[in-house]
Amino acid sequence: MIGEVPNTKVGQEFVSRRLAHEAGVHRPLQAGICGTKKNGAESIVVSGGYKDDEDYGDVIVYTGHGGQDSSGSQASDQSLDDAGNAALVTSYLEGLPVRVLRGAHRGSRWAPVHGYRYDGLFRVTSYGSKLGIDGFLIWQFRLEEYDGASALKSLVQDGYTEDRAPVDRSPEQLSAGNQSPKRVATTVQRIVRNSAVKRQVKGWHDNCCQICGLRIEVPGGSYSEGAHIQALGSPHNGPDTTGNVLCLCPNCHVMFDAGAIMIRDDLTVVRGGIEGGTLRTQPQHTLDMECVRQHRERWRHA
């Protein structure tokens, strides 16, 4: 369950881990990271258990899991093979939101005074390893809060911004901006839905670019991008369906979106007017050829 959980508000407090568990905010009763390498991290608990953590409120430098002895000191190196750390790498590579539960502790003024507080959705923006205070290797993940800003951010990154016809919103509503809690909640849910469509396509192709065949391998995983063939919203109005999404490497994604690459009905790939191989397909992935035609039409005069 990635993203917001039903019936839980940002800022909601829980007396115990068990109550947070029952609410579905953070399911494990002990582990600080809930997630898997395959699906990413659902949620983390920030409760001062790692002395290398840094908490800036809307930015958290979160130390990965592992390597501690019974006293809570680092006694050995951490590893990206640890399931929780691998999950956070997947959240980074997939751009997935992570629920943050803060527990009471003295190390951060952002921690609740008692118990636990759900502080909303964060995203992993960078990570890396270093020698921790105790002299052992730790992995650290920078998490940034999904406020209205970053919610819309991911939306726009996904090429998805809902067009509002004039009837939908008054100028007053418009000038009030896009940051109403309702709007943000909606957008965050849409991020997750939208990601699901893209992740499906990326999974079918095992992160191999359908145009050049490259799969970008990085420590802890591989990377590709879901690219809408026709962008959502005016003037292109492509559908948010797997048939309108390609699995591409970032380079082919840029070239496809800017008209340097087009695809013929017979799936021949054309780069700058020159034929260059055939689009790679997977049996489960049925392309919406009308979107392919519209994309070609959009760029035929370039």
Added chain:
Amino acid sequence: MIGEVPNTKVGQEFVSRRLAHEAGVHRPLQAGICGTKKNGAESIVVSGGYKDDEDYGDVIVYTGHGGQDSSGSQASDQSLDDAGNAALVTSYLEGLPVRVLRGAHRGSRWAPVHGYRYDGLFRVTSYGSKLGIDGFLIWQFRLEEYDGASALKSLVQDGYTEDRAPVDRSPEQLSAGNQSPKRVATTVQRIVRNSAVKRQVKGWHDNCCQICGLRIEVPGGSYSEGAHIQALGSPHNGPDTTGNVLCLCPNCHVMFDAGAIMIRDDLTVVRGGIEGGTLRTQPQHTLDMECVRQHRERWRHA
């Protein structure tokens, strides 16, 4: 002058194009697009002159320049070679903000009743060509408003989010979110500054990737990314200087940020432990080798 102009507020009205010109909001007295292919589009005027335009308030589908006869009907095809259209392509490729000035006309409920109104910064999120209502080729650009959301968005895209030490902001301020006008104005200015550092580096390398040598060519321009060697903000705290920025293609950027590529002090490029050539350099571009070392240190255990 890209971005906000001094002493002008979003929503400020101007009786005439000349007054908007004198304020520096939109400098040409006739042309609807102010900008060049090299520097991108500073500003556009949306005044109903092109019947294919669509205005959704915070999303504008803007028809490019050219091809109209004296009656204002399309009489010939538009071209990306038109300086104004080429400028909007550069704004798209560089992710630069464009000032939008709306003029009074009947076609949009978002237009002012009289004269002109400065409606803030927008970004070009997609573009393409089609046959317009009059049956000639037009180019259209989708512009989305830079509200607080998208301002912060670009910031985060740039790997730049200012860490706020606990002393800086109270929990009340924090829970109020990042959308205060002041904050947004600051962030938008920072986008532009930040872009300037990256554009300098990309210009020195003529958009050729310093790692693989690729320059991505698209209709109307070429594309590369400015990549911070050490990300800004905790825990990496890299400086926002040209010495901490590489000109990379998107694929090498992903691999570099996720530790699949490292650079030795002798500028040998190491991919997954295997040496693969030497980093491409330019005489004007002095690398901050301390950042290169820190990046390597951050990933040496991957």
